[in-house]
Amino acid sequence: MIQQQYSSSLLENAVNEFAKLPGIGRKTALRLVLYLLKQSENEVDAFGNAMIRLRKEIVYCRVCHNISDTEVCHICSNQSRDSLTVCVVENIKDVMFIENTQQFKGLYHVLGGIISPMDGIGPADLEIESLVNRVKTGDVKEVILALSTTMEGDTTNFYIFRKLAPTNIKITTIARGIAIGDEIEYADEVTLGRSILNRVEFTNSFK
Amino acid sequence: MIQQQYSSSLLENAVNEFAKLPGIGRKTALRLVLYLLKQSENEVDAFGNAMIRLRKEIVYCRVCHNISDTEVCHICSNQSRDSLTVCVVENIKDVMFIENTQQFKGLYHVLGGIISPMDGIGPADLEIESLVNRVKTGDVKEVILALSTTMEGDTTNFYIFRKLAPTNIKITTIARGIAIGDEIEYADEVTLGRSILNRVEFTNSFK
Numbered sequence: 001m002i003q004q005q006y007s008s009s010l011l012e013n014a015v016n017e018f019a020k021l022p023g024i025g026r027k028t029a030l031r032l033v034l035y036l037l038k039q040s041e042n043e044v045d046a047f048g049n050a051m052i053r054l055r056k057e058i059v060y061c062r063v064c065h066n067i068s069d070t071e072v073c074h075i076c077s078n079q080s081r082d083s084l085t086v087c088v089v090e091n092i093k094d095v096m097f098i099e100n101t102q103q104f105k106g107l108y109h110v111l112g113g114i115i116s117p118m119d120g121i122g123p124a125d126l127e128i129e130s131l132v133n134r135v136k137t138g139d140v141k142e143v144i145l146a147l148s149t150t151m152e153g154d155t156t157n158f159y160i161f162r163k164l165a166p167t168n169i170k171i172t173t174i175a176r177g178i179a180i181g182d183e184i185e186y187a188d189e190v191t192l193g194r195s196i197l198n199r200v201e202f203t204n205s206f207k
Numbered sequence: 208m209i210q211q212q213y214s215s216s217l218l219e220n221a222v223n224e225f226a227k228l229p230g231i232g233r234k235t236a237l238r239l240v241l242y243l244l245k246q247s248e249n250e251v252d253a254f255g256n257a258m259i260r261l262r263k264e265i266v267y268c269r270v271c272h273n274i275s276d277t278e279v280c281h282i283c284s285n286q287s288r289d290s291l292t293v294c295v296v297e298n299i300k301d302v303m304f305i306e307n308t309q310q311f312k313g314l315y316h317v318l319g320g321i322i323s324p325m326d327g328i329g330p331a332d333l334e335i336e337s338l339v340n341r342v343k344t345g346d347v348k349e350v351i352l353a354l355s356t357t358m359e360g361d362t363t364n365f366y367i368f369r370k371l372a373p374t375n376i377k378i379t380t381i382a383r384g385i386a387i388g389d390e391i392e393y394a395d396e397v398t399l400g401r402s403i404l405n406r407v408e409f410t411n412s413f414k
Contacts, residue, residue, distance in 0.1 A: 007268075007302065008276045010261045010311050017257040032228050036258055037265065037274070044262035048255035050224040051243055054217045055251035058244065059213075067244070069215045093241065095214065115230065 011037075063134070065110040065127045067092050075099075075107060083105045086143040088131065088160065090114050090148065098146065106144070107133065114147055114156040121157055132163050142170040149176060218244075270341070272317040272334045274299050280307075282314060289313045291348040295338065295367065296320050297360075301353065316341065321354055321363040330366055341369050349377040356383060370388070382407075 085106030268280035292313030
């Protein structure tokens with residue numbers, strides 16, 4: 001696309017900014033910017049300022065490192081939750097996904113990524129040291145590792161496992177197996193094999 | 208989706224704002240907001256302020272109503288363009304598309320929409336009166352109607368044609384026919400029929 005097509009540098013600038021976002025091409029960016037242009041000044045102010053304020057004022061919970069409005073997030077400060085169980089996740093999206101299942105009543109620990117030498121992310125770049133301290137100094141009885149089943153996820157799981165082993169707390173990982181609603185014949189062999197090895201008592205699995 | 212899933216009201220607010228944009232669902236909105244959160248404060252400021260400034264400072268060219276940084280846009284103020292020919296388009300995107308073809312050296316007139324009773328848009332909501340004044344008071348020799356080939360586009364074409372008829376200037380419409388690269392057998396019958404009626408001299412069409 002040639003540059004001279006934009007009849008206004010303000011327009012061009014806004015399109016350029018939108019097109020920096022992942023998955024937004026220049027055509028989509030133009031469409032979104034023209035949509036904003038049709039909204040009232042107040043509405044566009046609200047849009048722009050929501051992003052600016054988010055970035056400027058966001059706080060990370062000093063216990064679990066989830067994003068928060070307060071120094072300690074609403075999950076960590078919720079007295080009715082089980083503070084003995086800590087679920088380790090890669091990022092804040094995973095906290096949301098697990099919260100949406102409404103199956104977990106413990107606390108979280110957000111690593112802020114997983115160990116990935118290809119991307120230059122080592123253990124020191126993640127909240128692993130703070131997890132170890134949290135376990136050592138706190139009342140934690142069980143750490144649940146809920147990372148992706150990828151090479152990087154497994155590496156991170158193993159690294160954390162080794163770091164926490166001396167503390168003698170219970171370390172578990174989320175169940176891997178055939179997804180609910182999936183047919184056996186379409187499952188991959190590794191998953192199917194694991195699901196047989198890690199089989200559970202019938203009554204238990206259906207409660 | 209339940210509301211309590213967001214651990215921060217700043218995050219929730221930013222996601223809500225993004226999700227107002229057309230074609231952006233809540234999942235995409237969250238992905239985009241988390242991407243912004245990873246950028247530097249300066250970069251997010253630049254993003255937000257680009258939208259706010261665009262809406263606040265944008266100017267519409269007083270001649271053609273295209274968006275512009277100046278009172279008269281760079282197309283209308285360009286002395287090397289043919290000011291005798293005015294191409295009527297629906298919106299500013301159409302100006303960009305036609306400019307990209309590099310086939311038109313005249314000026315534009317942006318209606319700001321087309322007549323659409325279903326959407327409650329009548330002639331008075333569009334820049335039709337200003338087009339008539341522009342033709343009556345100016346030096347215009349030809350008006351090219353470049354609206355969509357829809358019912359609304361045809362209605363608008365006809366309305367403008369009737370308004371301009373007394374001025375006795377030349378009124379043309381862009382050619383309708385088989386698109387370049389299209390095969391005859393896949394063209395619709397109306398288009399194919401029109402392309403035969405409006406056939407052009409062979410040499411002419413290839414120059």
